[in-house]
Amino acid sequence: MSASATQTAYEQLRASLLAGLYQPEEKLKISELGASFSVSPGAIREALARLTAEGLVIAMPQRGFRVAPVSVADLRDLTDMRIEIETKCLRRAIANGDLAWETAVVAAHHRLAATPIATADGRFSPAWMLAHGDFHTALAQACGSAWMMRVRDLLFVHNERYLELARKADRGNRDAAREHRELMEAALARDTERAVTIMTVHLGNTRDTIEAALLATTAMSAAR
Amino acid sequence: MSASATQTAYEQLRASLLAGLYQPEEKLKISELGASFSVSPGAIREALARLTAEGLVIAMPQRGFRVAPVSVADLRDLTDMRIEIETKCLRRAIANGDLAWETAVVAAHHRLAATPIATADGRFSPAWMLAHGDFHTALAQACGSAWMMRVRDLLFVHNERYLELARKADRGNRDAAREHRELMEAALARDTERAVTIMTVHLGNTRDTIEAALLATTAMSAAR
DNA sequence: TTTCCTGGAAAAATCTATTTTCTGTTCTGA
């Protein structure tokens, strides 16, 4: 009996959303969710309220909750913002980072590199998603600003949702592993400009991959 | 019968927090709040959960909710981040802004300038707080990025809380009205660098005023 | 014949009252 029911429901629901188990704009019925997690509607409501404030879910008063929508325009906007924030974090982390930061980055990269990116069924493996998130967090951590990290986390989470939605198109057709390695090397070498350039390219590539997958999915559903 | 009970409770509680009716780190007892708003504990819990995700309230599992703490370090960090975001919005708004933007800025400034800053009892007047928020929002609006506006809003709200906490020290000892006028003039003249400079100074002045008031308050409570 | 409006039933969201569980404190006995 670790956490409270609400906490558990929140975490499971959040994980499900990030894993793309629900379609964007899909209605989230409170009673169904309550049944599947075997908790009361009240607990579900509280979890949904928190997710609403995070932006993963949108609330429609008296009409329940829906999964937040996605769009190419939103993805581009999100990525622009991520490039701004991530590069700013990176600059400050490279300037401020101490040995503990270097150690954490090396450790996180080692784990990321050693974790298989996909499971047998073609999805991103949860372990890789976790290691990937931790790697980028470790890089940014030394920026020394709690607010910057908070905004960064917010944006990163939303990107993860897009990543999962577009996972089918991202199997092996780009060398993310190389980009991560180069990112680490530039950061440890304190080569700020190079690290920023790689980060910018990395985020741009991610956007392009997701965008292609999104358009393909949209075209498919339109043709159906 | 306008909105739902939860919505009403959320809005009232949020307004109370921003108005500084509760002290930082003060415990928010669910039953008390429920009694004062005459709604059930469940509705209060949901409102508090949303405020938690916004960062105005912190949750302590099984031990209820507290008002988020404040500190000089947090204020400095917050202001650094605000300067980054607000200037970025401003640059883009000046580059993109059309006639509708100019019109909205002029209108918002006129209202701000014509609204008394304080009420008789020395607090900021709610009307001024509203007009002030709307003015800064109008300036940033034309940046053309929903995510940027969202992050900006988040930071602005937290700053408003600090502003209210420090309101006693801000009576007449700086010329915020002049700063706002100059900001508008530079933006309308499309003088990007001047506008950015004024904005940076404006936010820095705000921080310094709040910081002085915070330290005075802390010293007072320590001496008591 | 098609489209639009109206009435009612069913489903879903929301709220309240109650029960259960947990935490922090105080009291008792060694």
Added chain:
DNA sequence: TCAGAACAGAAAATAGATTTTTCCAGGAAA
């Protein structure tokens, strides 16, 4: 003085009651 147990207060969860919305059928008008 300290350890342990009982107690009080508060938070969290649940279940049921209430209100609101949505869906569908039937009928009237174009």
